Amino acid sequence: MASELTDLLLAARRSGVAVDPLDPALVPASVEAAYAVQNxxxxxxxxxxAWKVTPKPADGPCFAAPILKSGVYQSGATLKAADxxxxxxxxxxxxxxGQDLPGKPGGYGPEDIKAALGSIHVAIEVLATRYKDRKAVPQLAGIADLQxxxxxxxxxxxxxSSLPEFGQQAMALAYDGIETKTTAGNADTDNVLAALAWLADxxxxxxxxxxxxxxxxxxARIGPADVSAKLISAEAPGLGRVAFNLV
Incomplete structure (x- = not known):
């Protein structure tokens, strides 16, 4: 039987009516409990x-969430803001x-992940929430809501095979063709591979x-950023351009 928080989040997805307020008693007591809601x-x-994973911190684990297949699009897609x-x-x-990564005795390492990569991309994540305000709920509640x-x-x-050094990966975000935010780098390639190895396990x-x-x-290398545009695009030297339309 699903937890009460799961039922609330599913009802919010189906009805479009946000969870508000969130009963503090329903906030997951641990990250494991939050992951159980995700499942x-x-x-x-x-x-x-798809999956999302945070960069590997100096101490402790990453955080992760699955992304539903229905929410994965290719560049040029049109999405509805109401959704x-x-x-x-x-x-x-x-x-x-590029290949299946089942459980592995002893776990995966960065070299395993490097060998398993099929391709690299610039991507845009669109955040949404089943709460009235995703910024106002406790972290574990946000993790439960598929982050x-x-x-x-x-x-x-x-x-x-052209795996670049992501620590110096420039990127730019544009709204309706006007550049609005940029970055000159963030988590480096070693960190990305370590996070992916953690995620595989x-x-x-x-x-x-x-x-x-x-x-x-x-x-995130740019954002989270609010949206005030119909055409959202991002460019990254060596990785190309990604864009979608918001209606």
Missing amino acids: EIVAALGPVG LPGIGIEVEVAVTI SSGAVIVGPPVPA HAAARGLPLTAGTVVITG
Whole structure:
């Protein structure tokens, strides 16, 4: 039987009516409890088409969430703002996994992940929320809500053999063709590979292993940013351009 928080979040997705207020008693007591809610949402609405993972911190684990296959789009897609309450934009480096990554004794390492990469992309994550205000709820409640995932728009593939140094990866976000935010770099390539190795182990342990074709976004490099445009695009030298229309 699904938890009460799961039922509330599913009802919000189906009705479009936000959870407000959130009963403090329903906030997950641990990150494991938050992940259990994620799994229940996926069981109800899946399958999984992508994952999001945070950069690897100096101490402790990353955080992660599956993204529903119904929320994965290619560049040029048109999305409805009404389907994305509390919308926000993040520009990210994404990878597509090139081979299945089931549970592995001893776990995966960065070199395993490097060998398993199919392609690299610039991507836009569209944040959405099932709460009235995603910024106002406790972190564990946000994690339970698939880490506020709404959609991911994936740019053109770049061969994984050309794996760049992401620590100096420039990116720019534009609204209606006007550049609005830029970055000169963020988490480096070693960090990205370490986070992906952690995710491969984590996803397998949850019974949702990474499979060939799965997209993984690796943490915001620009954003979260509010949206005030119809055409949202991002460019990254060496990775190309990704864009979508918002109606």
